[in-house]
Amino acid sequence: MxxxxxxxxxxxxxxxxxxxxxxxxxxxxxxxxxxxxxxxxxxxxxxxxxxxxxxxxxxxxxxxxxxxxxxxxxxxxxxxxxxxxxxxxxxxxxxxxxxxxxxxxxxxxxxPLIDISREETPPIDKLDFSSSLIVNSEILGSGIEDAELITDSVIFTVRKDQLTMKGESDSSFTQLDLMKGEGGLRITDIGEPVRARYSLDYLKKIVKAKKFSPEVKLSMANDYPMKLQFEVAGKLQLGFILAPRVEE
Missing domain, CATH: 3.70.10.10 (Proliferating Cell Nuclear Antigen)
Known part of the structure; x- marks a missing residue:
């Protein structure tokens, strides 16, 4: 019970x-x-x-x-x-x-309760990220909305002191640059520079969690799944592990 x-x-x-x-x-x-x-x-x-x-x-x-x-x-x-x-x-x-x-x-x-088929879930606890950072959720949302104006995916690049979100098509592009210390950006772990592309269709749904979480923690690696972690301290944790978009 x-x-x-x-x-x-x-x-x-x-x-x-x-x-x-x-x-x-x-x-x-x-x-x-x-x-x-x-x-x-x-x-x-x-x-x-x-x-x-x-x-x-x-x-x-x-x-x-x-x-x-x-x-x-x-x-x-x-x-x-x-x-x-x-x-x-x-x-x-x-x-x-x-x-x-x-x-x-x-x-x-x-x-009503339903039977859920217990298909194998990817082993998210075994993911090995090379970089992690914390950023203001609203700023992340702005970068996603900007990129959505011209394309269906966004490229994240993380260096030791900077986060870049770039959307590009054949004839145009948009780019958001955030330096360490700006917009609450804290790069807590960085190995080599990281670059990966992700679907905007998924990101624009995920970032709706900004409604209750002013910050989001991003964990990444090169061309690797990204983890987005939203939290209300002591009460709730909502994480999303998003597969990268394969670049042709």
């Missing part, structure tokens, strides 16, 4: 909304110290690693580990029905998931 109560419905809604842009269905893993979801999109271009600590919940009653398969869009629709002052109680027992919104009134929903 699992039962938890959360007052910060907005944070839960915004994080689930970001994940649901990429993944339709997922399995929640209920653990003693929090709730985790690791899932990839159908094309296995991106892997989502989502973790809510038990400190995010006002109440957290746990008896044993459990796995719950849900449709994320169905969950999101219920979360969008919450009022600003509502609390949410989540209860899993007897093979069903009950959600109760309590504010001026009490509203109850039963979310």
């Amino acid at each position: 699992f039962e938890a109560k959360i007052d910060e419905i907005g944070l839960l809604r915004d994080s689930i909304a970001t994940v649901a842009e990429l993944i339709d269905e997922a399995e929640l893993h209920i653990k003693e110290y929090g709730v985790q979801m690791i899932a990839s999109d159908r094309a296995v271009v991106v892997v989502v690693d989502f973790y809510m600590t038990r400190d995010m919940f006002k109440e957290y009653k746990y008896t044993e580990d459990a796995r719950i398969g849900i449709n994320l869009q169905n969950l999101l629709q219920i979360l969008k029905r919450a009022g600003e002052t509502d609390s949410l109680t989540i209860k899993f027992a007897d093979g069903k998931l009950d959600l109760t919104l309590k504010g001026v009134s009490t509203r109850k929903f039963v979310l």
Whole structure:
């Protein structure tokens, strides 16, 4: 049996909304110290690693580990029905998931559980990044939006004191340069200079997490997957591992 109560419905809604842009269905893993979801999109271009600590919940009653398969869009629709002052109680027992919104009134929903095929997820814990940096989420979003004006991918280049995001087509290009110390840029680890290209279609969905996380940590290597880590300290971590776009 699992039962938890959360007052910060907005944070839960915004994080689930970001994940649901990429993944339709997922399995929640209920653990003693929090709730985790690791899932990839159908094309296995991106892997989502989502973790809510038990400190995010006002109440957290746990008896044993459990796995719950849900449709994320169905969950999101219920979360969008919450009022600003509502609390949410989540209860899993007897093979069903009950959600109760309590504010001026009490509203109850039963979310159907689904079987999730446990296809092999890429071993994200074995990735070996050569560089990592922290940047303002809004600035990252601006670079993505600029590049989207002229192309469908963006090239990230990281040097010891600079981050560059460049979008280019046959006849035009756009470039964002950020020096260390500007826009909150902190390059925490750098080996050799890094260059890799990534899909803007995925990045523009991922960066919606800026709504609740003012900074994002990027981990990269040459022509290698990039990890984007958004965080609300002590409560929530939302990571995305995005495969590079192969350059012809």
